[in-house]
Amino acid sequence: MSSPAEAILPGRQGVLRRLADTLWRHPRLLLLLMLAPPVLWLGVIYLGSLVALLVQSFFSIDEFSGLINYEFTLKTYRELLIPANFDILVRTVSMAAAVTLAAVVVAFPIAFYAARYARGKWKAAFYIGIMLPLWSSYLVKIYAWKLVLAKEGILNWIFAKLHLTWLLEAYLSIPVIGGNSLSVSYTGTFLVFLYVWLPFMILPLQAALERVPMNLLEASADLGGSSRQTFRHVVLPLAMPGVIAGSIFTFSLTLGDYIIPQIIGSSRLFIGQAVYSHQGTAGNIPLAAAFAVVPIVIMGFYLWMAKRAGAFDAL
């Protein structure tokens, strides 16, 4: 018999080996090394600026000099409640809620198909189809929609060709959601928001649905559940974390966006636009900060409600 192999294999020599051995023996040290840069980035730069924002919102602006008064006050928050500003909040939150709800409804069948039925080539086609819009510039997409929705736009032309102009006119004459043309109505803003944020709803939803085992659907059917009941009692609750994840995207992105409502929609302001104008030309940093705090508070409240409603129970 030849000489037996060594029980402990020799490793690479030198500092690198000693370092590798040390890290292997102290996995926490390795974790610390890997986490330090992102934690510094998130903790110091992101959270730091968030705190700065929060602090700013408790200052106020001197109405005569236009200078910031560095004293703690709730005056700026009171200012949020005056009708002109409060309208902005209501308008933005309503829009975000409508966009989120519509995104869930539109995304569900697409995500369900992709998670359950699409295989191989079709799955690849699905991913490209969903991601492709994200690769092109956001501004290009919005201006493209402007061309679609404008008074002389594609949609009007199609309605005219189908002799349905009266239908469009009737729709546009509805107060609040109507307007002179789709491109200057809330409906237009809503459609573009829905289009631009839809991938952010589909992808988490698809991931959640993919994790629902097929045999749970069979078990539900086996116990007498029709397709509708199975959806209501099994698929939806198990997909809820995905719905919440997607809605965090659609809801918060809509709350914060200031470009879409500026290009498409009535000229009434959304939160993002208010922040933009107050911190820019108006120079009212405290009010801009207070406006910016609103989406954060709303999202926190939303997640708390979702947790209380058991949306994360399936996790």
Added chain:
Amino acid sequence: MTAAVLFSKVSRHYGLVKALDEVDLEVLEGEFFAMLGPSGSGKTTCLRQIAGFEQPTSGHIEIFGETAEGVPPFRRNVNTVFQDYALFPHLNVTDNVAYGLMIRGVEKKERYRIAAEALELVALPGLGSRRAGELSGGQRQRVALARALVNKPRVLLLDEPLGALDLKLREQMQEELKTLHRQLGITFVFVTHDQNEALSMADRVALFNEGRVVQVGTPQEIYRQPNSRFVADFVGSSNVLPPDFVATIMGASRWASLRPESIRLTQSGGHEAIVIASNFLGGSTRLALDVGSLRLHAIVPSVSVVPAVGEKVFIEWERQDVHLMEEGA
């Protein structure tokens, strides 16, 4: 008596693969029926046809005399215990068990009462508020059983329900399932790849191979009178004797089976054999023997002096223990 489940010429094809190939099957009302076979033999596909998860490519299925093909699972009074239990992870044990009742609109108080009863039936009271994920494998199995029974199905389907349990728990559950079957008096259809499980539990066994039913009978029939080499080999690993050998001892040129425990060691006479391997199994010892060109297995009691590997021994068996099979030469 009407058949609980009746298959006539049922086929199920996946592309070119014939998962079920013209299967004829009759499950009687109230019996414990086992579908036994190696993996991929079509037994689970067969079960899924009864549950309604899959539709036959051709053929006809009746459940209690009513046509079943084209009827969705939720309109069949048939319930399934799934292989990996398929408990709903977002519901606690009680809500899992009460799911079928909730679907049928039974009011909350009533369905919780029935669910508690069902949990008691499967010897699992007091765990109602736990989540499925917090239970052990054996407990999940019982919850799955209670959930399937709560709808009072005419046929209970069990898809390898004991596969994931360890030996001791499995034996205990086998007993409990048999007791439950006697208690409830409903038809059980049980899928397994474990021949001991099928033989010890079932009233009748259907043996599947390559999408076909190769033999149906009571466990005794299947064990003592296998009709083909496959059955003889699969159920209890019988010795299969080739036609030329059978011709010398029985005079008929047919395949035959000889159970290992039918072979005895003798001092002299009978057939001369060389011991190739010896496995001590506790109460008995399993020997591999070379008899001329033939390899035989014998199971002998460990009390006698067990021959060592390489030793020459003499073996014999009773003439009636050699079972001539239908399968020809």
